[in-house]
Amino acid sequence: MRQELTLRGNQALLTRANPLAKFAAVMLITMVLALSIDWVSASVALAFELALLPLAGLTVALLWQRGWPLILAAALGGWSTTILAPDTGSILLDARIWSISDGSLELGVGFMVRGLAIALPAVLLMSCTDPTDLADALAQKAKLPHRFVLGTLAAMRLVGLMAEEWQTIGMARRARGVGSHGNPLQRLRATLGQSFGLLVQAVRRASRLAVTMEARGFGGAHRTWARTSTFSGVDAWVLLGGVLIAGAAVAASLAAGTWNMVFLARQ
């Protein structure tokens, strides 16, 4: 009866896992990585995560396209740590207050790799999870109130519509002589005016959508779910994968002697 409902065009294995299982695995990895600033644990986790890209239907190019702000932020964080952290070991480069040493380089690289290793699972999760499936799992498995979850889901669909509307209102206002030229104050006023126009349209659309939903019986205390959110064998593997990646990261770091709990004082 029910046809397979997956992310459009993405048939990868991880799209079939329950969003809650994926979420749990991501949380596990993130929490372990948050414990220690060292490049070994982060590199091990990152290597595993990159190996998982195909399972989420991602390629490196797609990853860059969707996650470039995070990747840039991680690189920037790593760079500033490298030049600003207190120097230990031999000095590699010295430009007055900016200096790079063995110790600060290690810390900087560790910081960058860790940033990537923490951000990547989130990108993976969003790439292989449909918002509707996530809402189903949150309402059916995590037992969040369905009115809240479905209301949010329906509102999110309007966000894309509002992006189009913003462009249209911008053009419509230019056709009235409201330009985005002039001094900063004039531009700010033009943007505020456009935002108000968008707000009016958003409120109208939202109230019409609310009428549509109410007229379809939404808002009752009880409802059934056409898409049953289920856990399957894949989810056990996803959780196990999360445990393995987190465990391998810690084990490798301990074995290399680089494990460095952030909450403990540095020796």
Add this chain to the structure above:
Amino acid sequence: MTSSDTVRPATVAARGWGWRHAGRSRPAVRGLNLDIRPGERVLLLGPSGAGKSTLLHALAGVLGDSSTGGADPASGTAADAEDADESGSLLIDGAPPRSRRGRAGLMQQDPETQVVLSRLGDDVAFGAENLSVPPADIWSRVGEALEDVGLGRLPLDHPTSSLSGGQKQRLALAGILAMRPGLILLDEPTANLDPDGVLEVRDAVGRCLDKTGATLVVVEHRVSVWKDLVDRIVVLQPGSATDSAVLIDGPPDQVLAQARDMLTAAGVWVPGYVPPARGRGGTRDAGASGASAGALPGAGTAGRLLLAAEGLAVSRERPRRAGLRGGFRPVPPQPVQSGITAQVRAGEALTITGPNGSGKSTFALTLAGLLAPVSGRVSAAVELSAGAGIDPYRWKAQQLIARIGTVFQEPEHQFVTGRVLDELMFGPRHLGRGEERVDELLERLRLTELVDANPYTLSGGEKRRLSVATVLAAHPQVLVLDEPTFGQDANTWAELASFLSELLDDGTAVVSVTHDADFSAVLGGTELSLRAPERREPDGLTGRRQPGKVGAP
């Protein structure tokens, strides 16, 4: 629950029913007495303000709470104006609509807000889920409903955002059908659709009614669309203390014969009637032979070239930046239409036609200097540009409005103030000239009474007239209109057509995107017909991929 599989048509009974919206002083509906038998199909007509939509919302059970207890005609009404107020009784199958969740299904005008979820199948299932239909039954209902509305060949995970307006309305109908309601309520379901979309939706409704036997109440200005599908027309009038809310009630042919003049006066689109509009050169045209109107030449200034498009390719998307490996070069978007060549001349009309998605509006906006061309160019003649440069897209906003005026399809998008008069004065004040024309426009477009009103509170026809007036207040030589007659009643239509024909005679160039053949016949001039887009998406094929989500090279 075997009864859930067959539809039991609903009965509607109104006894002295009235409704006043919260915060309003006058009731929207007053003293309504109406009986609708099971399976009857009723077309509801009447001037704006007669309470048609209010009645539909009440029947759908979405009107909110009132100060009196619903079906209690005896209770006194000393309610304060802040609360909504109900009087008399309105019952579906003998019970108040709010207690009969799922007995009635409502479709509204704006297709975008008739879609709740992002995947086709999920959206149809939504209503049935809310009514606690067992999951096993829901998917068979979904399949059947999609089949009934002619969307059965699309996959269940088809993205609802890529559907056309007509398809979205049919999807909404499927979502209603999956609830198996005994009463189907349509509130101007086709007002926002092009002619193909209108017929798509009308035929789908007809098929579904034939199959289920459900009761129908439809509100719509265009009588000819629904006349053959309904078996009764009820004309409402704004309620008063003495008169009944129902003005006329009877079989379609009888009502149309009896009340033809009254209906045309109220702006209803009666079948076979084109409202008389002033033709080119001042001829008043009776409508039926409307095609002859455009032949007369304009005034002496006519014919000079103002604006030209050469080899134009258009798109609403902005250029993307190629990724790291592309060296961040700008990548032009995929045009919706290309190779367009057109000329806009003083005192001549240019009508842009073509099927849905052929880029008509996008072309018009590019021509009007609001969108950058993907390739090719738009050039303004010296007479139009008057020192502002050849490319309208590069003009400053104030230079633009004094040269090319654009009237958008949705008037509200263009409102920039909170008062009708300020709205009209906005352009002239910024330009520092032309304020004297405002009074003339107020007079000519019958807005004088409304100068202090808030633009957002006007009726649909008033908003349209205001949006045309505001753009003309800056005195542009070229006027571009995007679907100016969509959803307009016959009176506004005639006023608009007459007014534009006068403008043409005075030497303004008028470019309009329209599906309305009667309208283009009044304006005359040339027609530019854009062909169907290459990546058109028929119901049966799997959709194109979402732009912007396709993998990088």
